[in-house]
Amino acid sequence: MANPARRLTVRQLPATIRAGLGLQGPWRTIAIGLVAISPIPAFVFSMMVGSFGISGGDVFGVIWSRLTGTEAYESMTYTVLLDIRLPRVIAAMLVGMGVSVSGAVLQGVLRNPLVDPYILGLSAGAAFGAALAIAVATWLPVQLSAFVFGLVAMGLAYSMARTGGRVPIVSLILSGVITAAIFTALLSIVQITAHERSLQTIVRWIMGSFNAVTWPVLSQGWALIVVGTIVMLLLRWRLNVLALGDDEARSAGMNVERYKAIFIVSAALVSAVAVAMAGIVALVGLIVPHMVRMIAGPDHRILLPLSAALGATYLVLVDDLARAAFGVELPLSIITTLIGAPFFWLLLRTTKASGWE
């Protein structure tokens, strides 16, 4: 009699949290709910802040009056809010969302929690492409060149790793390192030969900024980010299968190489557009999925949608800091690194105890 009773209480005990399973009980629900809705207040707040301050009510008022065609505000207000601030805020949210989802996806596909979307040589390739367009081939649009060379770098890494129809994970990570090294070398050539003014532009670009985002820039890239992210979100449960190992996934009937390709190509396209729009934003795609895992655990069914929400919130708030908190506009990577690095350190300390290898 005593035994079943004891088993019942053991079963009712909350399962261990510290094991990387995320929070448990009501706190988990509350935290997940807060993260899920966070992009809405973050959007309103980001529209409010800036050298041209405006109240939250007026944010909605301006958007509403533009939609309905009534001219209730000064034309200056429309220009600042709708032509300058709105595209920038949307871009920051889209890039934050896309990079975070891509990071979570690549961590799952490559079965390595310390991977970010730049692992396949994207950042180096894109940086070279941007530098080329800034300093040498000035007729090239910078975003386009960054996008194309980012993809070229990732394609190179992927094809180097591919042997006999399969893409072993270790080869993929190593060929990413090699590709990054190649494009970093090429970037150095451009930098050495570049004029001082374009050199400064290159450095600023490499450190990331939404400064240059306007409606035309946004209109070129948003669709690819949205579509790629939706594909990854729709297939997200399959990451649980894939994350168990190639043989396990294959024996469960999964076409492993096909899904790897779909996930990697989607993540590559999304992060290449993100890089083309914003330059290189360090550590976001690495840190955001981990923040979500701390709240909700490793299940990709919930990890991916929450990473999308938190990524959007995080990057738009970082951009608010970058453009409004100081006298001068700061590059994004300075802020994301200063926030991300201590977090990363914390992660290394705690995950040692949580069973990650």
Next chain:
Amino acid sequence: MLQIDRLSAGYERLQVLREVSFDVRRGEIVALLGPNGCGKTTLLRVVGKLLLPASGTVRVSGRDIGSTSQAELSKTVASVSQVHRTTFPFTALDILLTGRMPYISVFSSPGADDIRLCQEVLDWFGIRHLEKKPISKLSGGERQLVMIARALAQEPRVLLLDEPTTYLDLRNQIKVLDTIYQQARAQDLTVLMTIHDPNQAFAYADRAVLLRKLAALEGTDPEVATTAGQDESTSMIATGSPSDVLTPANVAEAYGVDVDVIEHAHRRLIVPAD
């Protein structure tokens, strides 16, 4: 249920398995034995279509697996590999749910029915209480049971197990093998498993297949290679009931060691010869 016909396989130019033929009847538990490097794991990988054979065929319920898609095959054959490392601390239930992959259409994820079925499988194994525990916090034995349960969540007819007892202590070895035995009998499952301990083959298998390591292989243990008159045309030494296969002569040929077979309480045991 399973027909393996003149199967040869290997990696790159290295032939590991040569001309292996045997049948497994429905509901049978068959133990694969042989020295390290004799191709036991390779054989299981070929049967599970994780590796393509160099020549020969494998038929499951009469169908050549070469012309069966992976998705189709996974509804009949499930395998559990030897070592399992998890990067992410998924819960036992999440791991079992991945076994539902063959039955879930492209953009969907497992539903309530799948969860119920997986919980039922956990019940069969007596590990329902582990449902919400992360795999990283489980013991080796529990982890192995979860991985076998994951394979059963695929609702297979054939279960391939690669050394299910490696790295387990005695208690867990017995627990895992007992569970496999009970489930195989209860579900009318056909089990093909590699195993190192011949005594476990006596205790748990209906039949045994004994393989030898091919001498042409690099790094062959010279002790084994010099066994006089080794037949190099096939990897198979013997197949049949465990007591017919695991004779002192066959064991000497496979492992290059002298053993005695003793009988205790109507059970056979293999012990090193004095």
